[in-house]
Amino acid sequence: MQLLKLIVFICLLSGCDMFAPQKSMNVIQEKIDATGLSVQIGIPSKKIISSSSGITESLYALGVGEYIIAVTDDCSHLPQSKGKERIGSKENILLKKIIQLSPELVLSNDGDMTDETITNLRDMGITVFVLKKCISPQDVAENFRVLGTITGKQNVAEMNIADADKKIEGVAERIKGNPRPKVFWEVSAKPLTTVGAGSFAGTIIRLSGGENIVRGKTKFPFYSVPAVIKNNPDVIILSNVPDEEKLRWKQIESITASQNNRIYSIDPNLMNASTPLALAEAVEKVSMLLYPVVGGITTLEIKQEVFL
Numbered sequence: 001m002q003l004l005k006l007i008v009f010i011c012l013l014s015g016c017d018m019f020a021p022q023k024s025m026n027v028i029q030e031k032i033d034a035t036g037l038s039v040q041i042g043i044p045s046k047k048i049i050s051s052s053s054g055i056t057e058s059l060y061a062l063g064v065g066e067y068i069i070a071v072t073d074d075c076s077h078l079p080q081s082k083g084k085e086r087i088g089s090k091e092n093i094l095l096k097k098i099i100q101l102s103p104e105l106v107l108s109n110d111g112d113m114t115d116e117t118i119t120n121l122r123d124m125g126i127t128v129f130v131l132k133k134c135i136s137p138q139d140v141a142e143n144f145r146v147l148g149t150i151t152g153k154q155n156v157a158e159m160n161i162a163d164a165d166k167k168i169e170g171v172a173e174r175i176k177g178n179p180r181p182k183v184f185w186e187v188s189a190k191p192l193t194t195v196g197a198g199s200f201a202g203t204i205i206r207l208s209g210g211e212n213i214v215r216g217k218t219k220f221p222f223y224s225v226p227a228v229i230k231n232n233p234d235v236i237i238l239s240n241v242p243d244e245e246k247l248r249w250k251q252i253e254s255i256t257a258s259q260n261n262r263i264y265s266i267d268p269n270l271m272n273a274s275t276p277l278a279l280a281e282a283v284e285k286v287s288m289l290l291y292p293v294v295g296g297i298t299t300l301e302i303k304q305e306v307f308l
Contacts, residue, residue: 031146034110034130035118041129044152045105049098051090052109053078054274055131058144061160061275062153070101093117099124105150109133134274136203137168141276164276168207171287175209181234181290183210184257187220187271189241194223201239201271204279208287210235225252233257235290240268264289 027043049070050056056075059068070085071078072093085101088094090112098106098121106126108118110133121128129150131143141161148157183205185195195201198217205212213231214221228236229252236249236257249255249263257263270286273279 029149031129031149034132035115039127039129041127041150042104043150045150047102047104048151049087049101049103049106050075051087051093051107051112052274053081054109054134054272055107055147056081057274057278058147059151061277062144062148062151062156064151064153067151069103070097095120095124098126103127105129107131107147107150135198135200137164137207137276137279140273140279144276161276164280167277167280168283171208171283175287175291178209178291180209180211182213182231182256183235183237183290184213184223184228184231184233185237185239186241186245187239187268189245192223192225193220195219195271196221199271200273204270204273204282204286207283208290210286210290229254234260234262236263237286237289238263238265239271241265262289 028040029043030038030040033039044064044067046064046067047069048059048067050059050068051072051074053075056065056068056071056078057080059065060080065080068081068084070087071081072087073089075081075084076086085097087097087101091114093113095117103126106121106128108128108130110130113130118128118130129146131146132139134140134143141164144157144161145154148154185201185205187193187195187201194214195205195212196214196216196218197206197212199219202212202214202219213228213233214223232255234256236255238245243265246263246265250258250261252258266285266289270282273282
């Protein structure tokens, strides 16, 4: 509390308008966020701080990128975030900066900001809404709907979701009746780390028609080369690992994926699809790797640049 009092005192001295009346909103809605708190939100909110690259991308997909007044450093890789104010990293949020910006709403994903940071912001009268962490397509759609409601873009959200559903249904129809290839997805070389059923990438494998060789719900379990050899994947996917990894797996000729030259490097951002349509496109791309030929028809001339 002493820290909060000091921040407020400094802010008052510096002339920020945290206590200035906000612009009137059309509607005030109460929504339960991922922390279990009922949050009162002005609809539409047009002065938003985003703590997550996924939230930032979602707001741009909804056509309301101009509503974002600040982002965290974690959004620095996004071209859209260029020129936006920065409020530090998710691990080190600059409270004074947020106060000075006087946002109508701070958006975060569950786990992005510490409970202490969220509590401090709320104690200072700043509205914080925490979205659930996404594992399933339903989670992605639910978060996107919430953002659509908050920004007054429900129709845009529903169109995006409907288009995404059609794409995923199209993948399921295309591969129907085919045996599911076994997949190993590597996300780190040292130590060797993969994706479990409880991860977003695990969901992409399933929706793409693959069978993850890794059991259990640990999101990113450590694994071993002997275990990969034992489970003998048909396809190996590499994300964010050195180029040497592809050569390492190719040299293990007992693995089916190595024998058939089915080791693919893909864009690691596919693992973090934040909108329904982005998820559907990730599923389409991975499915084309798993099923390059269906019914004698080549569905994709696989080129590295498509996925890198």
